[in-house]
Amino acid sequence: MSIHSPAPDWFQMPHGHERLWIGLALVWCLIMFAMMPFWHFKGKQNSTGESYSVTPAEFTERAEKFAQTNKVSEHNGIPVAEPPPGGDAYLLARMWSWYPVLKLRKGETYRLHISSADLQHGFSLQPINMNFQVMPGYDHVLTITPTHTGEFTIVCNEFCGIGHHAMIGKIFVE
Numbered sequence: 001m002s003i004h005s006p007a008p009d010w011f012q013m014p015h016g017h018e019r020l021w022i023g024l025a026l027v028w029c030l031i032m033f034a035m036m037p038f039w040h041f042k043g044k045q046n047s048t049g050e051s052y053s054v055t056p057a058e059f060t061e062r063a064e065k066f067a068q069t070n071k072v073s074e075h076n077g078i079p080v081a082e083p084p085p086g087g088d089a090y091l092l093a094r095m096w097s098w099y100p101v102l103k104l105r106k107g108e109t110y111r112l113h114i115s116s117a118d119l120q121h122g123f124s125l126q127p128i129n130m131n132f133q134v135m136p137g138y139d140h141v142l143t144i145t146p147t148h149t150g151e152f153t154i155v156c157n158e159f160c161g162i163g164h165h166a167m168i169g170k171i172f173v174e
């Protein structure tokens with residue numbers, strides 16, 4: 001007998017407790033599977049948003065244009081951009097910063113475009129704990145309406161290299 005020619009009786013049907021555990025595992029898998037659509041409609045999980053195809057170079061250009069056109073001040077050397085209420089805001093993730101800093105108004109709705117210029121990053125908005133994957137090649141659009149004023153921190157929660165721990169961004173809501 002070898003791995004290429006196993007004994008003809010190598011497979012044995014599960015029996016006894018083995019059957020019971022396989023059955024329980026299968027039932028649990030089905031429950032977990034049903035929870036996915038259930039929480040999509042019933043839960044308070046993060047929006048799935050919309051996404052469009054974009055090259056990293058195109059998105060970088062849009063984010064830079066947005067930051068220059070809407071710049072109101074600077075924060076730690078990064079431009080602070082204030083998009084028009086109801087308008088588009090851009091947030092570019094790249095090793096290892098979030099660009100630009102955003103200034104938003106409470107109660108106004110924005111179309112927030114998020115993408116990456118290099119590799120995968122994780123957008124984690126603290127302290128409210130909203131989390132999204134940030135992928136190069138995808139313009140991920142979230143329609144957002146800030147409901148609280150204050151200073152919010154964006155933490156990168158996807159390991160992206162040596163500067164990952166320092167990849168911190170800001171959103172100010174007035």
Ligand code: CUA
Nearest residue numbers: 156158160164
């Ligand atoms: Cu970007 Cu970790």
